[in-house]
Amino acid sequence: MQKSVFFVLITFFLLNNMFSQEIIDRRETFFDAQYFLSYEDYPEALYHFLKLHNFEPFDASVNYKIGKCYLNIIGSKTKAIPYLENAVNNTTRWYWSNAYVQRSAPYEAFLKLGRAYRINNELDKAEDMFSHYRSLLRDNQHDRIGRAEREFDICSTARELQKEPACFREIHLGEAINTRNNNFNPAVSGDESAMVYMTSLPFYDGVFFSRNVDGEWTQGVNIVDQIGSDGDHYVTSLNYDGTEMYFVKGDKYKSDIYVSHYDPEKGLWGKLEKLNRNINTDGRESHAGISKDGNTLYFTSNRPGGFGGLDIYKSTRIKGGDWGPAVNLGPRINTKYDEKSPFITEDGETLFFNSFGHDNPGEFSVFTSKISEEGVWGEAEPMGYPLNTTDDNLFFVPVRNGEAGYIARFYDTNIGGSDIFRIEFLPADIEEEPKKEPLMSPEEMDEIYEDFRIRIIDSLETGVIGYIAEHPEEEKPELRTTPENFEKWFGDGMIRLEHLFPCEEEEVFCINLRPVFFEFDCYELTPYTLLELERVVSIMNEYPGLEIEVVGHACDYGTVDFNQTLSENRAKSVADYIVSRGITAGRITWRGESELSPIARNINPDGTDNHIGRIYNRRADIRVVKTDQPFIVTEDVFIPEGLKYKEEDDEKSH
Numbered sequence: 069m070q071k072s073v074f075f076v077l078i079t080f081f082l083l084n085n086m087f088s089q090e091i092i093d094r095r096e097t098f099f100d101a102q103y104f105l106s107y108e109d110y111p112e113a114l115y116h117f118l119k120l121h122n123f124e125p126f127d128a129s130v131n132y133k134i135g136k137c138y139l140n141i142i143g144s145k146t147k148a149i150p151y152l153e154n155a156v157n158n159t160t161r162w163y164w165s166n167a168y169v170q171r172s173a174p175y176e177a178f179l180k181l182g183r184a185y186r187i188n189n190e191l192d193k194a195e196d197m198f199s200h201y202r203s204l205l206r207d208n209q210h211d212r213i214g215r216a217e218r219e220f221d222i223c224s225t226a227r228e229l230q231k232e233p234a235c236f237r238e239i240h241l242g243e244a245i246n247t248r249n250n251n252f253n254p255a256v257s258g259d260e261s262a263m264v265y266m267t268s269l270p271f272y273d274g275v276f277f278s279r280n281v282d283g284e285w286t287q288g289v290n291i292v293d294q295i296g297s298d299g300d301h302y303v304t305s306l307n308y309d310g311t312e313m314y315f316v317k318g319d320k321y322k323s324d325i326y327v328s329h330y331d332p333e334k335g336l337w338g339k340l341e342k343l344n345r346n347i348n349t350d351g352r353e354s355h356a357g358i359s360k361d362g363n364t365l366y367f368t369s370n371r372p373g374g375f376g377g378l379d380i381y382k383s384t385r386i387k388g389g390d391w392g393p394a395v396n397l398g399p400r401i402n403t404k405y406d407e408k409s410p411f412i413t414e415d416g417e418t419l420f421f422n423s424f425g426h427d428n429p430g431e432f433s434v435f436t437s438k439i440s441e442e443g444v445w446g447e448a449e450p451m452g453y454p455l456n457t458t459d460d461n462l463f464f465v466p467v468r469n470g471e472a473g474y475i476a477r478f479y480d481t482n483i484g485g486s487d488i489f490r491i492e493f494l495p496a497d498i499e500e501e502p503k504k505e506p507l508m509s510p511e512e513m514d515e516i517y518e519d520f521r522i523r524i525i526d527s528l529e530t531g532v533i534g535y536i537a538e539h540p541e542e543e544k545p546e547l548r549t550t551p552e553n554f555e556k557w558f559g560d561g562m563i564r565l566e567h568l569f570p571c572e573e574e575e576v577f578c579i580n581l582r583p584v585f586f587e588f589d590c591y592e593l594t595p596y597t598l599l600e601l602e603r604v605v606s607i608m609n610e611y612p613g614l615e616i617e618v619v620g621h622a623c624d625y626g627t628v629d630f631n632q633t634l635s636e637n638r639a640k641s642v643a644d645y646i647v648s649r650g651i652t653a654g655r656i657t658w659r660g661e662s663e664l665s666p667i668a669r670n671i672n673p674d675g676t677d678n679h680i681g682r683i684y685n686r687r688a689d690i691r692v693v694k695t696d697q698p699f700i701v702t703e704d705v706f707i708p709e710g711l712k713y714k715e716e717d718d719e720k721s722h
Contacts, residue, residue, distance in 0.1 A: 088230040094123055098168050105133065108320075111138040115595040121151075128158035132173035133165075135180055139187075143250070143478040143485050145459060146188045152181035156197075161204075175204045179212075182219060186431070187459045191223045196625040198223075225450070226429035226458050234452025238488040238694065243483065244287045245278060250485040253474040255303045255313065256465050258360055258414045262310030263474075264291075264303045265488060270585040271683050272299025277337070289712070292680060293672065296339040297326045299680065305357040305465070308414060314356040315340060324348040325356045325367060346383055346391050354378055357411040365391060366419070376404035380421060400445045401437055408432060409462060412471045420466045423448065431460040436470070455491065464491075534710045579607055580703035581616065584642060585606075585683065589625075591637035593645060601642065604690060605649040607700070615694040618642045618658040623682035624670045628662050635660030657693065668711045681711045 101116035114137035138148035152155065155173035163174035180217035182197030202216040250268040257263070260280055265288070267274045275297060276288030292299055301315040304325070311330040316323050317340075325347055326340040347353060348596045349371045356367040368378045372396070379402040386392040396402065403425025410421040417439055422432040426448045434451040450456055451464070455475075466473040471493055476486040581604060584597040593601070608614050620639030622631035634677045639658035647653045664671075668681035684707060691702045707713075 094120065101133070102166055105137070108140070110137040113137050114141070126154065127171055128155045128173040128177075129163075129170045131155040132177045132180070135177070135184065139184060142460065146184060148180065148184040149188065152177055152184055156181055175201060178204070179216065179219070186219065186223060186226070189226075189458050191226060191458075194224055195220060222428055222430065222458075225427045226453070229429045229450065229453040229456065232452070234455055235494045236455060237492045237494060238477070239492065241285055241488045241490060243630055244285050245276075246483045246487040248484045250476075252486050252654045253303050253463055253490050254465060254474040254476060254488045255306045256467060256474045257306040257310030258308035258467060259310070260467055262306060262503040264306060264313055266302060269299075269683075270589070272680070273302070273382075274299065275301065275303055290680075291337050293678070293711075301326065301340060304355045304409075305411065307358050307362055308360040312358070312362070313337065314358065316354055316356070318352065321352065322350070323352050323354055325353045344390055346393050352378065355409050359411075359412050359416055360414040364416075366397075366412055367394075368408055368410065369394065375399055375402040376425070377406040378406050378408060380410045380419075397445060400447055406432075409464070411464075411466055413466055415469050418466070418470050420464055420470065420710060421443070421448075422462050422464070426450065429453065429456050429460040432462050434461050436462045451572070489588070521600065579697075579700045581607070581692060581700070582703045583687045583705055586638055586688070588682075588686065589634070589673045591620075591634060591641045593641055597642075598645070601645055602649070605646055605651060608646070608651050608655065611697050611700060613694070613696040614692070614700055615655045616629060616657075617691045617693045619655065619665075619689045619691060620658070620660040621685055621687050621689070622660075622663045623664055623666070623685040624663040625682075628664075632660055632662040636663050638686075638688045642690070666713045667705055668707050668713055678711065681713075684711065 087337065094185050097116050097119050101113050101120065104110075104116065105227035114134060117130055117134045117137060120127070121134060124130065129265045131151040135148035135155060138144050138151070147633035155177040156472055158172045159175055159177055160172040161175060161214075163172065163176075164170050165174075178197045178201035182194045182201065185191075185197060186194035198219045200215050205212050205216070207213075240246065245263075245265065247267055251265060252268075253266045255264045262280065263278045263285065265278075266278055267276055267288070274290045275292050275295065277291045278285045278288045280286075292301075295301065296314075296316070297317075301317045303711070304314045304316055306313050311332075313328045313330070315326045315328065317326060325343045327343060328340050329338045330336075331338060342348060343356075347356070347365070347367060349369060351372075352370045353510075354368045356365055358365050367381055369381055370378050374396060380397045381394040382397060383391045383394050397419075400670075401407065401419070401421070403423060405424035407425070410419055411534075412419055419437045419439070421435055421437075423435050425433050426433075426435055427450060429450060433456040435448040436451065437448050438446045440446065451461075456465070457720040458716065461475070464473050464475045473491045474488060476488050478486050582600060584593075586592075586597070598683060604616075608616070618639040619637035620637070620642075622635045622638075624631070627633070636659065639660050639704065643653075643656045643658040646656055663685070666681075666685045668684035669678045670682055670685065672678045684705060687705070689702070692700055
């Protein structure tokens with residue numbers, strides 16, 4: 069009897085301890101999520117809130133915050149819809165965001181769900197949510213009432229613009245510019261000879277420079293080292309001939325404008341120089357664009373004396389070449405909301421800019437205003453649909469006096485997240501040309517030899533999407549796939565094949581195992597690393613014959629022994645995670661190689677530290693050891709030419 073009682077007590081203690089540990093983990097995860105949310109680090113906050121969602125998928129407060137995060141992540145806003153639809157099922161007037169025990173969502177969930185519907189162009193549903201939200205408000209809540217009424221105006225404007233769509237052609241700039249990552253802020257010179265743009269890279273945003281040679285853009289070159297950036301400067305514009313480049317650095321509270329000049333003799337961009345106090349204040353300056361003659365700068369600032377948040381100002385060069393006092397462009401351009409990204413056409417007659425105000429069909433939309441002979445700006449007019457969508461349409465760079473332009477767009481068919489496109493406006497009676505070329509012409513199919521069978525594989529979804537095989541009767545090649553896959557992949561031509569990497573054997577497309585990267589002196593897995601490892605897990609589940617080796621690396625800070633331990637810990641953390649997701653441990657080996665296998669420079673040729681190169685060396689490679697599928701291969705890391713490791717770098721780094 070005593071033994072039975074003792075066993076029951078021990079069991080109760082263990083179960084209670086396990087339950088308490090779960091509560092502790094959830095509480096810590098909640099406050100981690102709240103911490104990142106308070107600093108508006110929405111991707112990191114989302115990662116933790118999604119972990120909480122796994123515990124209680126019907127927690128309205130968590131669903132609300134997941135929706136809030138998605139609405140603040142460009143390219144992912146419509147993902148908020150199912151979470152906010154759950155959130156509005158349990159709302160309360162009294163909401164404490166920081167309270168762990170809060171399980172209801174605030175009334176604000178209806179407003180945010182309406183925004184998500186509107187961004188998804190479901191305008192009727194959006195207006196239903198705004199109407200319901202308005203009905204819950206008290207008469208003295210003037211700001212919130214104003215927000216709801218503004219949303220009704222946005223929906224109304226969107227409907228009107230969509231009745232007469234603008235006629236234009238979108239031209240994808242191709243793989244020399246667009247990568248698997250987000251590509252944005254295409255600053256193009258007025259003569260279209262040069263372009264500088266941003267690309268999201270592990271741990272920082274790269275600044276890439278490209279030339280237009282015979283109508284084709286050259287492979288972008290990362291120039292952060294040339295300009296002396298830590299990966300925290302964002303390009304805003306180029307001058308007309310592509311020899312002067314403007315940047316902004318800072319955050320939503322304090323930011324400044326910088327300039328860099330191109331040295332044609334060295335073929336390099338100069339270090340960034342901060343503009344004077346007529347341009348930069350103690351507040352926020354977020355954009356600068358320059359006139360063709362180089363004498364007028366159009367920029368945005370929230371300095372005192374404006375009409376709202378960020379206003380558009382101009383400044384002209386004074387004696388000595390520096391910038392003179394700033395002049396506000398006035399109420400026909402600026403509203404009580406933010407204005408952004410002003411660009412002036414080369415004839416100086418039309419200003420293109422983004423505004424959250426005016427008659428807006430979405431979030432930030434593209435507007436134009438023409439200046440009269442008397443120097444007075446005309447009323448702001450929105451660009452047509454679908455250049456202006458019901459979402460953000462930021463950073464449109466006009467060329468050829470506004471007959472064309474450049475912009476970054478999010479499409480499911482993109483190579484990466486956001487890709488850069490050239491826009492060409494067409495007369496209304498000319499049909500737009502097809503965007504994509506066919507996957508393979510009949511003539512090309514006939515040239516393929518008879519005895520073959522090609523598998524076409526999606527390296528992201530790790531599945532076979534179709535075959536090209538010999539026709540059983542006509543002895544000609546034919547594409548075999550499901551109707552769903554045909555529509556998804558081939559309906560509009562070669563729309564996602566950047567994700568398919570050709571093996572050495574031309575008849576097979578490959579699934580590539582990519583490296584993962586780590587923070588300085590750390591071996592903890594980041595949310596971005598976990599996303600890649602989840603992909604590895606799905607591949608290993610799909611192909612049980614695959615065995616891998618994880619090899620950890622470090623940059624050359626610290627001793628070889630210290631870096632050996634660090635590299636081993638990095639490899640082990642990757643292997644442990646994959647095993648924790650259900651992959652048999654016998655299919656994975658791991659080891660560290662200290663600092664002995666760099667792929668990028670730790671030290672620049674001039675002896676200065678190469679902090680970007682070090683990022684590439686803080687990694688873990690995932691190598692194929694054994695597989696019965698020849699199309700599964702280890703991906704080589706792409707290193708910009710200026711960052712590639714050379715053997716002579718060893719002498720400089722030790």
